[in-house]
Amino acid sequence: xxxxxxxxxxxxxxxxxxxxxxxxxxxxxxxxxxxxxxxxxxxxxxxxxxxxxxxxxxxxxxxxxxxxxxxxxxxxxxxxxxxxxxxxxxxxxxxxxxxxxxxxxxxxxxxxxxxxxxxxxxxxxxxxxxxxxxxxxxxxxxxxxxxxxxxxxxxxxxxxxxxxxxxxxxxxxxxxxxxxxxxxxxxxxxxxxxxxxxxxxxxxxxxxxxxxxxxxxxxxxxxxxxxxxxxxxxxxxxxxxxxxxxxxxxxxxxxxxxxxxxxxxxxxxxxxxxxxxxxxxxxxxxxxxxxxxxxxxxxxxxxxxxxxxxxxxxxxxxxxxxxxxxxxxxxxxxxxxxxxxxxxxxxxxxxxxxxxxxxxxxxxxxxxxxxxxxxxxxxxxxxxxxxxxxxxxxxxxxxxxxxxxxxxxxxxxxxxxxxxxxxxxxxxxxxxxx
Amino acid sequence: xxxxxxxxxxxxxxxxxxxxxxxxxxxxxxxxxxxxxxxxxxxxxxxxxxxxxxxxxxxxxxxxxxxxxxxxxxxxxxxxxxxxxxxxxxxxxxxxxxxxxxxxxxxxxxxxxxxxxxxxxxxxxxxxxxxxxxxxxxxxxxxxxxxxxxxxxxxxxxxxxxxxxxxxxxxxxxxxxxxxxxxxxxxxxxxxxxxxxxxxxxxxxxxxxxxxxxxxxxxxxxxxxxxxxxxxxxxxxxxxxxxxxxxxxxxxxxxxxxxxxxxxxxxxxxxxxxxxxxxxxxxxxxxxxxxxxxxxxxxxxxxxxxxxxxxxxxxxxxxxxxxxxxxxxxxxxxxxxxxxxxxxxxxxxxxxxxxxxxxxxxxxxxxxxxxxxxxxxxxxxxxxxxxxxxxxxxxxxxxxxxxxxxxxxxxxxxxxxxxxxxxxxxxxxxxxxx
Numbered sequence: 030x031x032x033x034x035x036x037x038x039x040x041x042x043x044x045x046x047x048x049x050x051x052x053x054x055x056x057x058x059x060x061x062x063x064x065x066x067x068x069x070x071x072x073x074x075x076x077x078x079x080x081x082x083x084x085x086x087x088x089x090x091x092x093x094x095x096x097x098x099x100x101x102x103x104x105x106x107x108x109x110x111x112x113x114x115x116x117x118x119x120x121x122x123x124x125x126x127x128x129x130x131x132x133x134x135x136x137x138x139x140x141x142x143x144x145x146x147x148x149x150x151x152x153x154x155x156x157x158x159x160x161x162x163x164x165x166x167x168x169x170x171x172x173x174x175x176x177x178x179x180x181x182x183x184x185x186x187x188x189x190x191x192x193x194x195x196x197x198x199x200x201x202x203x204x205x206x207x208x209x210x211x212x213x214x215x216x217x218x219x220x221x222x223x224x225x226x227x228x229x230x231x232x233x234x235x236x237x238x239x240x241x242x243x244x245x246x247x248x249x250x251x252x253x254x255x256x257x258x259x260x261x262x263x264x265x266x267x268x269x270x271x272x273x274x275x276x277x278x279x280x281x282x283x284x285x286x287x288x289x290x291x292x293x294x295x296x297x298x299x300x301x302x303x304x305x306x307x308x309x310x311x312x313x314x315x316x317x318x319x320x321x322x323x324x325x326x327x328x329x330x331x332x333x334x335x336x337x338x339x340x341x342x343x344x345x346x347x348x349x350x351x352x353x354x355x356x357x358x359x360x361x362x363x364x365x366x367x368x369x370x371x372x373x374x375x376x377x378x379x380x381x382x383x384x385x386x387x388x389x390x391x392x393x394x395x396x397x398x399x400x401x402x403x404x405x406x407x408x409x410x411x412x413x414x415x416x417x418x419x420x421x422x423x424x425x426x427x428x429x430x431x432x433x434x435x436x437x438x439x440x441x442x443x444x445x446x447x448x449x450x451x452x453x454x455x456x457x458x459x460x461x462x463x
Numbered sequence: 464x465x466x467x468x469x470x471x472x473x474x475x476x477x478x479x480x481x482x483x484x485x486x487x488x489x490x491x492x493x494x495x496x497x498x499x500x501x502x503x504x505x506x507x508x509x510x511x512x513x514x515x516x517x518x519x520x521x522x523x524x525x526x527x528x529x530x531x532x533x534x535x536x537x538x539x540x541x542x543x544x545x546x547x548x549x550x551x552x553x554x555x556x557x558x559x560x561x562x563x564x565x566x567x568x569x570x571x572x573x574x575x576x577x578x579x580x581x582x583x584x585x586x587x588x589x590x591x592x593x594x595x596x597x598x599x600x601x602x603x604x605x606x607x608x609x610x611x612x613x614x615x616x617x618x619x620x621x622x623x624x625x626x627x628x629x630x631x632x633x634x635x636x637x638x639x640x641x642x643x644x645x646x647x648x649x650x651x652x653x654x655x656x657x658x659x660x661x662x663x664x665x666x667x668x669x670x671x672x673x674x675x676x677x678x679x680x681x682x683x684x685x686x687x688x689x690x691x692x693x694x695x696x697x698x699x700x701x702x703x704x705x706x707x708x709x710x711x712x713x714x715x716x717x718x719x720x721x722x723x724x725x726x727x728x729x730x731x732x733x734x735x736x737x738x739x740x741x742x743x744x745x746x747x748x749x750x751x752x753x754x755x756x757x758x759x760x761x762x763x764x765x766x767x768x769x770x771x772x773x774x775x776x777x778x779x780x781x782x783x784x785x786x787x788x789x790x791x792x793x794x795x796x797x798x799x800x801x802x803x804x805x806x807x808x809x810x811x812x813x814x815x816x817x818x819x820x821x822x823x824x825x826x827x828x829x830x831x832x833x834x835x836x837x838x839x840x841x842x843x844x845x846x847x848x849x850x851x852x853x854x855x856x857x858x859x860x861x862x863x864x865x866x867x868x869x870x871x872x873x874x875x876x877x878x879x880x881x882x883x884x885x886x887x888x889x890x891x892x893x894x895x896x897x
Contacts (some may be wrong), residue, residue: 111768127582128572128589129563138562142765143732144822146794146815148561153795155562174764176805177797177815184798208804229768289778290724290757298577309769316773319834323724323773323781325759330608331576333881334545334663335743339750339757341877344723347757360580361587363611364618370642371610375891381580381611384889388578391885399880400753443775446833447767451825455818457809 032258032418035272036405037279039393043348043402044282052278052433053268059432060266060274068432073439075226076424079234080256080417087221087236088249094199094219095243098135102197103159106152106182107241108141109166110174111309112229113201116238119306120416123299124247134246135162141178149178153185161186162244166201166237168223170209173448201236228439230310231424234417248413255417263425273422276404277430283348283402284322284434290347292340293326294392296385297357297411301328310423314431314438321434330388341399348402352419353389354411357382466692466852469706470839471713473827477782477836478716486712486867487702493866494700494708502866507873509660510858513668514690514851521655521670522683528633528653529677532569536631537593540586540616541675542575543600544608545743546663547635550672553740554850557733558681568680569596575612583612587619595620596678600635600671602657604643607882635670662873664744665858668851682847689851697859707856710838711864717782717836718756718868724781726774727760728826730819731791731845735762744857748865748872755868764822775833782836787823788845791816 037044062068063077098105107114118139140152163186165179186194200220202209213220221236232238234256239249265271268278280291291311293304304326315321325347327336340349363384365377376384393403408415431438471478496502497511532539541548552573574586597620599613620628634654636643647654655670666672668690673683699705702712714725725745727738738760749755759781761770774783797818799811810818827837842849865872 110765115769127585130589143730143762144764144815144819145731145733145791146819147791148732149795149815150793151561155564170804171806173807173818174768176807177810177818180798180800180805180807181795184800208806212804289780296577297579298582299579305769312770312773312777316770316775316777318776319779321773321777323759323777324770325757328577330578330881331544334608334878335549335739336746336750336758337881338875338877339746339755341750341880342752343746343750343755343757345753346723357579357581359584361583361615364614366614366618370604370646371614372605372642373607373610373614376611376889379889381578381583384607384611385578385580387888388881388885391888392881395880395884399877441772443772443833444768446775446829447764447771447822447826450829451822454821454825455810455813 032255032262032409032415033272033422034407035276036407037275039397039403039405040279043286044279048282049268049275049278052282055433056268056274056278056429057266059429063428063432070437070439073226073228073231075224076228076231076234078260079224079227080253080260080421084253088239088253091221091236091240091243091249094240095246098162098244099133101160102135102162104156104161105135105137105241105244106156106161106163107137107139107166108163108175108178108182109139109237110142110172112232113166113175113237114139114142115230115302115306115309116233116420117241119303120233120238120242120247120252120413121245122302123411123416124413125245125299127299135244137241137245140182141165141175144174144177149181153181156185161189162197162199164199164201164240165209166223167209168203168207168229170202170207170212173451176208199240201240230313231439233306233420251413252417255414256421259418259421259425263422273426274429276406276422276426277433279404280322280430281433287346288322288348288402290323290325292347292349293324293352294329294349295352296329296389297354298328298331300352301326303416304328306420307423310427311430313441313444314427315434315436316443317436321436329392330385333392340396340401345400348404349396350404350406351389351393352406352408353386354408354415356410358411466689466696466843466849467706467856468841469710470841471709473831473837473839474713477720478713482716483702483709483712486716489867490702490708490712490863491700493863497862497866504871504873507660507662507665509658510662510665510668512694513658513661514687514694514855518687522673522687525655525670525674525677525683528674529680532596532678533567535594536569536596538590538595539569539571539675539678540590540595540597541571541573541600542597542609542612542616543573543671544576544606546666547600547609547671548573548576549664549736549740549743550667550854551675553737554667554672554676554681554686554847555679556736557845557850558847559679559733561733569678571675571679574616575599575609578608578611583615587615590619595623596631596633598633598635598674599643600657601643602637602641602663604636604641604646607885610642633674635674664747665873667740667854685847686851689848689853690855693852693855693859697856707860708863710840710856710860711867713838714756714864715867721780722782722836724757724759726781726783727758727786728763728783729786730763730823731788732762732765734786735760737850738762740854741857744861745864747875747878748861749868749870750877751870755870763826764819767826774830774835779834782838783830784838784840785823785827786840786842787820788842788849790844792845
């Protein structure tokens with residue numbers, strides 16, 4: 030099969046080909062504007078050609094640091110929130126084992142993604158007798174959550190390692206501006222750059238996403254190759270050749286018909302954090318101007334025994350995007366049992382992954398019959414290369430989809446609202462002179 | 464403060480008191496029918512008075528088995544799907560440490576909640592050199608996912624322990640019927656009972672929820688006391704005295720005004736699985752007849768940097784229920800830094816949990832201003848007693864809410880749809896003679 034295949038055959042009773050065709054002109058003109066860098070939000074289009082550019086030198090440097098961390102630490106703490114951690118966490122969880130195995134790679138732990146005192150306190154205790162490196166990821170260095178975590182962990186590192194702490198702190202930030210860049214220059218922290226033209230949720234292929242993965246021994250070169258292949262495959266300017274644009278146009282068409290909630294569904298529990306990354310990408314790009322598709326996600330078959338009832342029979346304002354990876358390493362067979370009290374012998378020649386594949390099909394059929402439009406995205410294998418391909422596919426689809434909706438895919442004005450209320454309550458304005 | 468407080472002061476511009484008052488008569492009559500056991504689905508009302516009844520003897524037995532497991536196993540595998548595992552998992556995750564600590568209690572691992580061959584294969588490898596007990600939870604014993612996992616794990620146990628395997632398998636099932644009951648009788652497994660009158664998603668206070676928690680050393684008696692207190696507190700038949708009914712009526716009123724998505728939000732990451740339990744409870748009870756509120760959940764402040772944008776600025780068809788626990792054990796202080804490059808010194812007299820409390824308030828204010836109706840549920844402490852109280856509160860609210868919507872809160876016809884498609888594709892009808 031191909032690397033990624035968008036299937037729309039379950040949509041026949043919901044969308045007609047000529048409805049899609051009507052959107053093709055808009056898609057073409059948005060494509061041109063986007064690739065000419067003349068569209069709204071064009072100052073944040075750096076991600077578009079990023080996988081096509083040469084990143085050999087920072088990648089080599091990351092692999093070097095990864096080796097160093099492996100030799101000198103048991104734990105690698107990644108400090109970041111939103112786009113500064115969701116991408117690497119998504120890939121880490123998709124590929125790492127479900128249960129702890131003895132490993133030569135350091136454990137990667139995330140911090141600064143919440144404000145829980147309990148979480149940070151327990152983290153400090155956990156780190157107590159272990160050697161640690163820290164990677165702090167923030168463009169500005171002043172986002173409240175990661176800034177607090179870094180202040181606390183920096184103090185911890187300096188008390189533990191003295192001057193040597195500076196060698197164990199690696200910064201991923203803007204090339205010139207911001208509090209983190211200043212501190213890095215002063216302390217001599219090693220640093221990686223997030224390009225000014227790439228926003229958080231489009232940053233998984235920059236060092237923000239790559240360094241934590243390299244430390245865990247994931248093949249970041251394969252990830253980048255997958256993204257590059259996607260960037261090449263998805264250069265056509267029309268709905269019929271470009272699958273990302275077809276996904277985007279389909280979504281917007283469904284939205285215009287009253288399908289306002291998209292449920293992303295996978296049948297492998299390890300993909301939960303890929304769902305979270307996807308929710309940020311689409312929700313933050315499109316949830317603007319009192320419009321946009323509300324992104325939700327489910328992990329099947331687990332959630333077929335939960336929210337599955339709603340999907341089958343609830344309000345008919347949702348559509349489903351089934352994400353299915355064909356080849357998953359490792360499997361397990363259903364054994365034969367002569368007693369057969371559980372009535373499962375009819376499965377005893379099958380493996381779980383086969384049954385899971387069939388459950389996927391059965392679910393799609395049941396949901397379509399229940400009145401849910403189902404889009405299906407099939408990916409060949411679950412590995413770095415294919416995740417790179419898929420994530421770039423989603424990024425390009427998301428930008429197109431937001432443009433079709435008429436909003437800037439790259440700003441997030443609503444995120445400021447809770448911050449300013451919080452600052453007001455915390456008395457920030459009073460105490461701080463900028 | 465009181466154990467639990469429902470705050471509706473953020474709803475003023477969305478709901479008028481007299482609108483609520485209009486629902487009070489319906490609430491009263493549903494209450495009477497429910498407590499007289501004459502409402503639709505009355506064969507599944509066993510949960511209603513369950514916490515008021517005496518369960519001393521099974522609880523003592525569970526505590527005995529918990530002690531035995533602690534002495535003889537490192538891992539306790541709980542096999543179940545949907546309501547047979549979400550309740551105990553929710554409480555386990557809410558109370559257990561974020562990072563592994565050396566512990567005298569066995570590790571509790573869940574299985575049979577998915578169809579991933581990779582998951583089960585890795586689980587078998589993980590168990591290899593460890594002593595194991597199994598608790599299989601299923602009313603019928605023939606639900607596909609847990610039945611497959613149990614068949615595989617039973618074979619594993621019999622190969623590992625021979626005849627002695629039977630002493631290490633504990634069954635939680637119907638008192639008389641079903642494949643699991645039959646097998647338990649034949650093999651001499653010890654067993655606990657899920658009452659016939661209690662459905663999966665209302666079963667957290669039965670041995671389905673309690674045994675796994677007892678094994679991990681959680682205080683199941685405190686949990687039951689909390690549930691009992693809630694069952695007593697929530698016996699009034701009107702909206703104004705009974706907070707569960709007020710929550711139910713408020714939800715249905717919001718639904719009737721076009722607020723079709725409910726976002727449950729917490730500011731403690733450990734509550735993610737409590738959200739999952741809540742999603743099953745409400746989604747499976749209400750998502751019927753092409754109606755009902757779509758339940759979604761977010762973990763703040765993490766998701767304020769993700770789906771937060773959508774909540775603030777997206778389609779105005781959602782309302783938010785903020786779940787806030789006042790006292791959380793363990794905290795962490797923001798240190799003073801003479802350089803203050805990160806501009807955080809204005810926080811240096813505060814702890815993270817204080818800042819988190821303020822972020823909660825700020826978020827509620829921002830979302831209300833953005834056009835989102837916000838319900839707030841405040842709970843005194845995060846511990847077994849208060850979780851018991853809260854979960855019973857949700858159960859009673861859910862039943863009332865579904866009745867107000869005009870559906871049976873206790874069936875799940877839509878869950879059968881994917882099963883029958885899957886069985887068709889798997890050829891079950893052909894190979895099995897029932």
